[in-house]
Amino acid sequence: MHSSVGKVLIFAxxxxxxxxxxxxxxxxxxxLGSLAPLGFVQRNGVAVATYLVLAVALWAVVMIVLxxxxxxxxxxxxxxxxxxxxxxxxxxxLANYRYFLFxxxxxxxxxxxxxxxxxxxxxxxxxxxxxxxxxxxxxxxxHMAKAAPAARVRLLMLxxxxxxxVNEILRAFAFRILLGxxxxxxQALLGLGLIAxxxxxxxxxxxxxxGLSYAYxxxxxxxxxxxxxSLDTNxxxxxxxxxxxxxxxxxxxxxxHAKPGIASGCTLVFMLTAGALAAPLVLSxxxxxWFTPIVYDRFYQAFxxxxxxxxxxxxxxxxxxxVLTVMRLGRLTLGEIxx
Amino acid sequence: xxxxxxxxxxxxRFGDFTxxxxxxxxxxxxxxxxxxxxxxxGKTTLLRTISGFIEPTEGVVRIGGEDMKGRGPNARxxxxxxxxxxxxxxxxxxxxxxxxxxxxxxxxxxRRKTAERLLDLIALPGSADKRIDELSGGxxxxxxxxxxxxxxxxxxxxxxxxxxxxxxxxxxxxNELRAIQRRVGITFIYITHDQGEALTMSDRVAxxxxxxxxxxxxxxxxxxxxxxxxxxxxxxxxxxxxxRVSAVDGEIAAVETAVGVxxxxxxxxxRVGSDAVLYVRPEALVIGRGSELFAGVAQTAxxxxxxxxxxxxxxxxxxxxxxxxxRAAEAIPSEGEEVVLGFDPASALVVxxxxxxxx
Ligand SMILES: Nc1ncnc2c1ncn2[C@@H]1O[C@H](COP(=O)(O)OP(=O)(O)O)[C@@H](O)[C@H]1O
Ligand SMILES: [Mg+2]
Numbered sequence: 001m002h003s004s005v006g007k008v009l010i011f012a013x014x015x016x017x018x019x020x021x022x023x024x025x026x027x028x029x030x031x032l033g034s035l036a037p038l039g040f041v042q043r044n045g046v047a048v049a050t051y052l053v054l055a056v057a058l059w060a061v062v063m064i065v066l067x068x069x070x071x072x073x074x075x076x077x078x079x080x081x082x083x084x085x086x087x088x089x090x091x092x093x094l095a096n097y098r099y100f101l102f103x104x105x106x107x108x109x110x111x112x113x114x115x116x117x118x119x120x121x122x123x124x125x126x127x128x129x130x131x132x133x134x135x136x137x138x139x140x141x142x143h144m145a146k147a148a149p150a151a152r153v154r155l156l157m158l159x160x161x162x163x164x165x166v167n168e169i170l171r172a173f174a175f176r177i178l179l180g181x182x183x184x185x186x187q188a189l190l191g192l193g194l195i196a197x198x199x200x201x202x203x204x205x206x207x208x209x210x211g212l213s214y215a216y217x218x219x220x221x222x223x224x225x226x227x228x229x230s231l232d233t234n235x236x237x238x239x240x241x242x243x244x245x246x247x248x249x250x251x252x253x254x255x256x257h258a259k260p261g262i263a264s265g266c267t268l269v270f271m272l273t274a275g276a277l278a279a280p281l282v283l284s285x286x287x288x289x290w291f292t293p294i295v296y297d298r299f300y301q302a303f304x305x306x307x308x309x310x311x312x313x314x315x316x317x318x319x320x321x322x323v324l325t326v327m328r329l330g331r332l333t334l335g336e337i338x339x
Numbered sequence: 340x341x342x343x344x345x346x347x348x349x350x351x352r353f354g355d356f357t358x359x360x361x362x363x364x365x366x367x368x369x370x371x372x373x374x375x376x377x378x379x380x381g382k383t384t385l386l387r388t389i390s391g392f393i394e395p396t397e398g399v400v401r402i403g404g405e406d407m408k409g410r411g412p413n414a415r416x417x418x419x420x421x422x423x424x425x426x427x428x429x430x431x432x433x434x435x436x437x438x439x440x441x442x443x444x445x446x447x448x449x450r451r452k453t454a455e456r457l458l459d460l461i462a463l464p465g466s467a468d469k470r471i472d473e474l475s476g477g478x479x480x481x482x483x484x485x486x487x488x489x490x491x492x493x494x495x496x497x498x499x500x501x502x503x504x505x506x507x508x509x510x511x512x513x514n515e516l517r518a519i520q521r522r523v524g525i526t527f528i529y530i531t532h533d534q535g536e537a538l539t540m541s542d543r544v545a546x547x548x549x550x551x552x553x554x555x556x557x558x559x560x561x562x563x564x565x566x567x568x569x570x571x572x573x574x575x576x577x578x579x580x581x582x583r584v585s586a587v588d589g590e591i592a593a594v595e596t597a598v599g600v601x602x603x604x605x606x607x608x609x610r611v612g613s614d615a616v617l618y619v620r621p622e623a624l625v626i627g628r629g630s631e632l633f634a635g636v637a638q639t640a641x642x643x644x645x646x647x648x649x650x651x652x653x654x655x656x657x658x659x660x661x662x663x664x665x666r667a668a669e670a671i672p673s674e675g676e677e678v679v680l681g682f683d684p685a686s687a688l689v690v691x692x693x694x695x696x697x698x
Pocket of ligand 2: 382383422498499
């Protein structure tokens with residue numbers, strides 16, 4: 001019975017969502033009456049319209065909605081050998097979430113410190129890396145959008161984009177080579193006589209944080225650049241003419257205008273950093289435990305898919321909460337961020 | 340008392356291009372001073388130099404007697420109103436107006452009082468908490484003025500502030516601006532390519548052409564005694580007859596033109612043989628009278644109520660316009676009719692040809 005609830009949820013929900021959109025569109029049409037612009041169907045014919053709607057719906061359902069719903073459903077089930085799946089032991093349970101909190105599916109006497117710490121570290125470090133990314137990218141984005149001549153903007157863009165043609169794993173290994181105990185940086189410092197013996201950058205997690213900070217830099221730069229570029233330069237000059245020092249102009253003229261760009265850059269970088277896998281796997285020191293490798297281990301080391309699903313779901317919820325908080329703090333709507 | 344603004348041999352270059360060439364002038368405290376010239380003649384550049392956004396390549400800018408060299412726009416006692424106003428759309432009307440005070444650390448309550456006082460001044464009471472995009476074009480215009488006045492500048496600089504408004508509103512805002520200037524009593528420096536605006540509002544006008552200030556005078560003088568061919572043709576309608584000075588007799592010079600020898604006042608004291616242009620205003624031309632006469636064939640007549648404008652083809656390469664008012668308009672020749680046009684030497688002016696000797 002319980003599993004049929006899950007199936008109903010998985011298959012009925014998308015239909016409900018599509019029906020809901022359809023109904024609102026119909027209502028809008030009715031309200032606007034003959035003022036409504038010529039519809040997509042009238043312009044392209046029923047066949048094309050039907051195909052498009054079905055194709056998009058199918059893509060959305062099969063590629064996005066179904067897997068996620070499946071994972072959520074899975075996270076509330078026990079780990080069972082295949083013959084028992086769907087059997088009478090396959091009941092909804094909070095055991096996987098309990099394991100995250102207490103390190104045991106049944107005992108709740110002690111906390112699962114390893115995983116909770118990793119989770120906390122991941123969230124806090126992602127927030128800090130996001131802030132660092134913002135601090136790094138804002139001046140550059142402002143320079144490119146408002147100060148640099150066109151030729152320099154093109155050059156900077158190229159310099160920013162080119163490294164990202166190299167894939168993520170390779171970039172992470174490049175950081176290892178750069179920061180390893182026999183790496184370029186240590187050799188240079190040794191050669192200059194600044195240090196007596198190599199510094200263990202990777203063990204100190206310098207590599208991890210550097211790699212993570214670099215990994216999603218572009219996703220901060222571009223929203224910021226676009227947002228600042230659309231600001232009328234005269235507004236900056238007007239503020240200056242009225243006596244404002246530079247920091248005041250940035251704080252009260254440029255940033256309020258660029259708020260949607262700042263929010264979308266920050267949420268993107270936060271989500272991707274918190275969910276990054278390659279950089280933590282390659283660059284983590286021996287002591288650090290980033291949360292994503294733990295999730296990965298649930299699936300492929302412990303072969304406990306339900307638990308992995310629960311862990312992934314916890315991370316997703318944390319990210320969504322973060323985004324909603326940022327939006328609330330900035331008094332932004334989803335429409336503004338995605339503009 | 341020191342001049343409000345004093346420019347001394349100010350030249351501004353962008354690379355090889357000279358945007359403002361050797362501008363020297365002095366603007367009195369409380370004066371409404373305009374720069375008038377066609378688009379691209381360097382007006383905005385000069386205004387930005389006074390407000391501190393551009394350092395002059397050569398020359399000195401003084402405000403209230405002080406050399407402004409090295410002082411940025413935030414350290415000058417000027418306020419600039421931008422061509423597109425540049426109000427802050429994410430702030431309320433009151434926050435826009437008092438932005439400059441907030442920068443100076445004025446308390447919220449104090450700012451509110453100032454905002455309300457200025458909103459009264461610009462005749463927009465009760466709009467303090469509106470958003471900028473709720474205002475009409477004319478209202479935005481006034482908020483921009485209030486924002487600039489809030490920092491109590493010694494000099495207010497206005498860059499074609501009315502150009503975005505429709506005709507009716509523009510006429511109204513002219514009077515409004517002048518009235519505001521009288522009320523606050525500070526120096527206004529106004530930029531425009533519209534001679535109507537410049538002449539109606541200003542105490543004095545500087546006419547600019549290709550980076551050069553050609554003449555500085557009050558509107559009446561610019562109209563009746565332009566010093567250069569550019570000023571004569573740019574300010575008001577005018578009929579120009581290019582030629583060469585053939586005789587000089589005291590105040591009067593004779594110019595050999597394509598339509599014959601014509602005489603006019605020689606205020607620039609041109610000598611015989613110099614290239615010159617003789618200018619006659621359309622309203623100074625009459626049919627069949629006057630001492631200076633030439634032939635013309637009537638082409639088109641534009642009846643405008645009180646005034647009628649008639650164009651004539653002559654032996655010169657440009658058509659000549661005659662403006663008749665009231666009863667004189669009844670005697671308009673019909674199209675194709677050949678008539679003799681005339682004027683008085685006292686109502687015509689001889690100026691040096693453009694690019695010719697500036698005697
Ligand atoms: N920053 C600049 N660099 C190069 N040329 C400029 C710059 N600013 C203005 N100019 C040039 O100077 C001339 C005068 O411009 P401007 O002062 O804006 O004219 P106006 O306000 O009278 O229309 C124009 O030909 C313009 O192209
Ligand atoms: Mg201009």
